[in-house]
Amino acid sequence: MPAPVTAESETDAGLGWWLRPPALILFVVVLTAIRLWAGGHAWLSEDEAYYRLWGLHPAAGYYDHPPMIGWWIAAGQWLVGDNALAVRLVGILATALGSLALWRTCLLLHGRRAAGWAVLFFNATILIGIGSLIATPDTPSVLFWGLTLWALAEWLKPGKAASANWLLAVGLFAGLGLISKYSVLFLGAGIIVWLVAMPRARAAFATWQLWAGGILALLITVPVVQWNAAHEWASFVKQFGRAVPHGWTSRFIGEFIGAELGLLNPAIAVIALVGIGVAVARTVRRRDAGWALPLLTSLPFFAYLLFHSLHNRVQANWPAPLFPALVLMAAFVAADIETRSGMMARVLKILRAVAVPIGVAVSLVIYVHAVTPLTGAFARKDPTFQLRGWPEVAREITELAKREDAAWVATSAYGMTGQIAFALHEAGSALPVFQLDERIRYAMDPSPDPSLVVRPALYVAVTRRDRSDELAARFAEVELLATVTREVAGVALEQIRIYRIAGAKGGAQAVFSHDTE
Template sequence: MKQYPWLTAVVIGMTVLRLVTASQVELVPDEAYYWLWAQHPDFGYYDHPPMVAWWIVTTTFLSDSELFVRLSFVASFLGLSWLMYDAARVLFDEAIARRTVLWLNACLLLSIGSVVATPDPPSVLMWAGGLWALARLLASNKGWWWLAFGLFAGLGVEAKYTNLFLGLGVAAWMMMDKPARRWLLTPWPYLGGLVALAAMAPNLMWNLNHDWATVEKQFGRIGAQDFTLKFLIEFVLSQPLLLNPLIFVFTALGVLAAFQNSESRLKLLVALPLPLFAYLLVHVFHDRIQGNWTAPVFPGLVLLGAVVAEGIEGKGWNRARWLAAPLGIGLSTAVLLFLTLTPKLPGMGGLSEGWNQLNSAITYNQAPGDPQWVASTDYNSHGELSYHSGQPNVSDSYILYAMAERERYPWQGVPPQGLALIVVAADRPLVVGKCFADVRDAGTASRTQKPGKKSSYRLYTGTLKDPACDLAD
């Protein structure tokens, strides 16, 4: 990329913009929740594998500011760009490699999503690392690249269980591509599998010791709801938009090309995402597919689209090829600038707004009886109040204890004694008297100037009846 300063300028410019956005936007509840994980490092957590917390730990030893919580996630886009550039270069050529990097910045889900501290950027980076190792394998024909693939595949499972489908994608590649099956007669894929197993072992052992809590939560959702068609259209329409509509067109052509010829490189790019999409097409008939679930396969799809774009001719195709980057980068830039310059967002976009205000309202609450501790009743407010109260780093922070979904917080221990100030989201129907005696109304609090269902909280005082009680049960 050194020979193409315009591409370097795009990568650096978008990185700087992401860093600015990351420093200006307050943490959304999920990010605060993962920050709380990082205060209690472990090999697993109730909701996800541990890599998101590990990444936060690596930067927040310097500061707990929003920028440092998100720093490794923003930086991961640079690693993603290099992996995909090199994979495209060794599989195809420099022109396709350059277009791949450019289009990664034009892919809306990846470009904007890397600003947020969630399991997705680690998951995407590890999947891309696995694809890069397979690209090197195809280019060099050296079996030890299976070991690198196994490492990335195993570490990907430490990021998100979605990455289990990467191994299944390799199986699909071997089914589609006869030359790839010859590796089965060598020890390398099996040694790579052992490396993957070793890399994912920490979380497997954690689950073994915690009744497979994370595995059950993540994979117990499939088929949990009744059959429905209402989420299918949403899924089908959202994916091209999140990828970039013009890139999607070229990617779709690449899928057709892979099934029409015997090109191993194209078959690899098409096969890797197939098992994940197959799973999601089963899931979508029972529940909503969140847009970010497909994020790990997007870099490979971008590369597939770039391959087709460089080889197709025609006036219309030339125009689409030229417009794809300005469209995606322009929209990504607009969204990032909007987030940076608009501190108060309406509706669900305002999830990060005003938690300091709520924290102050609780800190200075003059409830009768002088409560000795604060009881949260949902994971959004528990994560945000933990972050904004400075726990566990500030000596004058109040004692906060989660009294709902307590399996999320195994480090909590026994609930505090004495009178509690109980914080209940206005839109959350909970019977506080289930766990607390002598319940009294202590007023309301809001994290926004105009209280609403999503931003208002009811406050109560009460004394705990049973230390094992959980309001969510």
């Protein structure tokens, strides 16, 4: 395979119009506008509704994850108010920024043609296309992982005397990634692997900027460590505890690999697999630092996910930070297909041609479906089922609260807490919502007013997870008032029970517990 074309030697003249910057900018701007529309009109998922509460109470840490997604949501709420768009705003814009960073990274490593394909492929992956609409910690972790690769590519480019300062940016972006999601720790390990393995990259060890960048990354995480120290290391215990195996099985390996190939976009996945093969060969035989960068920096995290799949399920979104690297390797191959011949080249050309239309079309259908359901036939198997029917539930709760003189709403699940709180807010109700257990999740929120929680309340639970039998130990009165059915397009999704609870036994403090699942 020929040496990659450099950014300095290639011009736009030889590119198809779809790979030129004006077309790419228009592509990203239009997609971003559509995502903003969908993000402002689609209801929140359970996790998003829960993270919305983080945005209302910014903190240095939370039980489930580091704080970045909470800060992003807080910024959105400050900009556009407390609504669905606010929860998703910064994440959607971050995907556009990530596209720009990926273009620049690929431009430096493999030239303009590859850079164009990187932008197209990135936005055509199923996980990024759909995930960009959902506010989760994966979104900032993907952005900062990609920005870290960009800074390394800037440092790697030849002929620039001041490039060592980019190693400070590496530390900055890696640190911000660490306070987005703890899995970015593996990126640090991957950077070390790349620096040690590539002769061209080892020069970094002789620069003070590399060590200062590492210190900067650690300093950025200090507030998160302090938060954990003040809260019994809750977040660290929860997340790092998942790495401990409790038995071994091979049942999840196929599921893990299959899910990621599908979420990458099957057409892009095949091209990326070819790219991985080429990257391995060029890394081993030629010590090509450019090809090795996305490969080796991803290796520790992929190895961990593979290890995890040997004892437990890998959630589909977990590998999201690997997608910028996978897209880079796919783009390298896509840019060089014309230099190939034979059946493989023909297959790759076909996959390259259909990858973007397929990925974008799937995303657009999901966006429309998230806003206005196209069908209810899939019921709970529909990935958007969490978004449906909450205004009706809020209406019933509001009416019952008035009738029963209830002063607050109780739940026993964080997803229900978030959904009911958001639904009541959207309905204009000021009823506060408190989860009775797992209070560590709400350490950022002031404790419920004792004078409030001793008053009558409504308890809300999904029928299949109803824990009302436990209420008798905490409340003197427990009465089922109503059952509401969440629906989509006339198809029942689940039933929600609403109880009246009153007479807190042992006072306000006895009502709540800090136990976690």
